[in-house]
Amino acid sequence: MHFVAWQMLTGDRAKYLGLIFAIAFSTFLMSHQVSIFCGLMSRTASQIDDVRDASIWVMDAKTLYLDEVKALTDQDLYRIRGISGVEWAVPLFKGASRAKGPDGHFRAVILMGHDDSTLTGIPRRIVHGDITRLREPESIAIDQVGYEFFFPGQPYQLNRSLDLNDRTVRIVAIVDSNAPFVNLPVVYTRYTQALNFVGRERNQMSFVLAKAIPGLPEGELTGRIADRTGLKALTSSQFGWETIWYYMEHTGIPINFGITVIIALIVGTVVAGQTFYLFTIENLKQFGALKAIGVSDLRIVGMILMQALIVGAIGYGLGISMTAIFFETTQSNLDLRGFRLLPIVMQGTAATVFLIVFLASAFSVRRVIVLEPAVVFRG
Amino acid sequence: MLNNAIAVECSQIEKNFGSGGDAARVLRGINLTVPTGEMTFLVGPSGCGKTTLLSVIAGLLNPTAGELAVLGVPLHTLKPSRAVEFRRQNLGFVFQQFNLLPSLTAAENAAVPLLAAHWPRKKAVEKARELLDGLGLAERANAYPNQLSGGQQQRVAFARALIHEPRLIVCDEPTSALDQNTGHHVMELLRAIAVRPNRAVLVVTHDNRIFDFADRIAHMNDGLITDIETN
């Protein structure tokens, strides 16, 4: 009977392809949009991710997310260093500046200032150059996007200059950083240098990065720091999620993507589910004949489920491949870096698609089960 | 085997559609015996309940009252799953509208009862080809139903009804979708190939042009058997 089920399914080529296309299309829409959404949301925390060598972030108690900070004082830094369990603690500056290229192109950039002696928190993936040269005066590291913007299409070359707030700086390293949410170029330099670039004000310390002594759970140390200083101390992943949630709650992004995903779901359910259901209904007479001839309900259910599984699997396979190919071909595009098809999205889409297909076949099965085989004698 | 063993025995079969005062009493106490080795016709005016009676005999409808024995089995008392199995093994069906599966070839259509009985596909289709050969359709075995004439489709349906060698074949208006000559021809074929000493063939029709093919004609009117004549 598997053979009969297969023939019934593929016999009407147009309907069969229509079914597969509908499922493939909604699989693609869902997985693609959810992937972009996850990529965008993880971008909001990408600069937290980029800091690999410290696992604790200390900030003003009222700080909500990465991109809006109230400065800490040097006093805060010393108090944190004095807490037992803190192996080390260093300042981090995060601000904005304006950079101008040799041909006059200018752009807002994110300016990061890292502890002068340790350079803690600079992305470790160096594409070109040497970050230890940041100790030289008026030197900066820039991310690939920034380099591409100011020197489009040119090979990576060190010691080129940029104007940063009307000061000439030299590029000594090009780093591969995660794309920030706003996708602005990121410039890295020493902490004191960064303060110079922006014009020193009294309080400019955005964060203190700290590390727990070996064996001390980070969660315990963050609690301790918060208790002693009244500041907010979070692990990297806590801070990352807080930032992501902030964007989720305070931007229209989740809603807009949610709408697309729901549309994909509706298209999937209505088009694919409906097509499959109609397909069964149109074959009702055939199923009735099979029932009369002596094919049990159970085997007919098996036939319908098999048909559903086949179109579900092929449609899903096509759709998810389209998504994978999309992200594969856009991987080299710097503006789209970090967007990819996550395994969880693949699994979630698979679960959704099979739920749709299962529901459609459940309705179909119901119609066939309640079908009186005596209908086969009616004209 | 005796020519007149009993394949179907109906006594006081009633069938109502709906219930209470609105119920349509379609069968009102049918007594009928269908012997093996013969072709029995069930004839009567439109709406008198022929198809309903055939459905009851084939186990597709349960009678409201009365006793039914098909090949000695009280079919209406079987559990649904057993009834399905009984139909698969013992019954062959021929429908007015042929009811072939459009996406299967003639041979595959004829093989369906064997596939339902878990035969391997190759073997089943092979047997179907032989049978189609005997029905003069050797050339058309790989054709799809929409590539066949009505008469050819009905012959494929005969092959499907016969392939698993059932002991009771039920046909509802097998010729009414065919022109007179074709109808004649397929009835000749059906008689030649289906009637066997241990098999009964029950044909519902109101096509009096084919009455000659019957060994026995049960006349029905308004839910009752009114007369039985033998040719």
Ligand SMILES: Nc1ncnc2c1ncn2[C@@H]1O[C@H](COP(=O)(O)OP(=O)(O)OP(=O)(O)O)[C@@H](O)[C@H]1O
């Ligand atoms: N499922 C049903 N529900 C209600 N009434 C039904 C049902 N099936 C049949 N009937 C009624 O039962 C009566 C007999 O129907 P049946 O189909 O058995 O007649 P028939 O003798 O086969 O007629 P025809 O020669 O036109 O095929 C008709 O009045 C029909 O409307």
Ligand SMILES: [Mg+2]
């Ligand atoms: Mg009828």
